[in-house]
Amino acid sequence: MNPPPECLRCGACCRSPATAFVRVTGDDWSRLGVDAPRLAHFLGNRAFMRMKAGSCAALEIRAAPDGGAEFFCTVYDRRPQVCRDLARGSPACEGERARPAPAE
Ligand code: SF4
Numbered sequence: 001m002n003p004p005p006e007c008l009r010c011g012a013c014c015r016s017p018a019t020a021f022v023r024v025t026g027d028d029w030s031r032l033g034v035d036a037p038r039l040a041h042f043l044g045n046r047a048f049m050r051m052k053a054g055s056c057a058a059l060e061i062r063a064a065p066d067g068g069a070e071f072f073c074t075v076y077d078r079r080p081q082v083c084r085d086l087a088r089g090s091p092a093c094e095g096e097r098a099r100p101a102p103a104e
């Protein structure tokens with residue numbers, strides 16, 4: 001696969017048609033603080049980031065000056081561990097980028 005783009009111009013690992021996509025552990029929930037109920041919820045007995053139109057609820061998509069899109073994590077310093085563990089350029093990153101983008 002090609003070298004990874006800048007995460008700001010990719011966002012693939014923050015988007016999915018799945019509802020149970022980004023796992024939120026107890027520590028993650030605590031770290032999200034007052035934003036936890038707005039951004040995360042329980043599905044059964046496990047918590048996940050809420051998904052909105054195929055994107056994590058914490059993702060902000062902005063128009064870039066060149067007409068493309070930029071993908072910002074609005075809770076970057078407090079993002080769940082699974083997001084921290086996904087290293088840009090890793091096999092997991094490649095797998096995320098190989099998935100078709102969800103319909104918006
Ligand atoms: S970690 Fe990989 S999949 Fe995620 S935004 Fe960065 S380049 Fe894209």
Ligand code: SF4
Nearest residue numbers: 014056058059073083
């Ligand atoms: S919490 Fe941030 S890094 Fe993790 S999936 Fe959501 S927008 Fe992406």
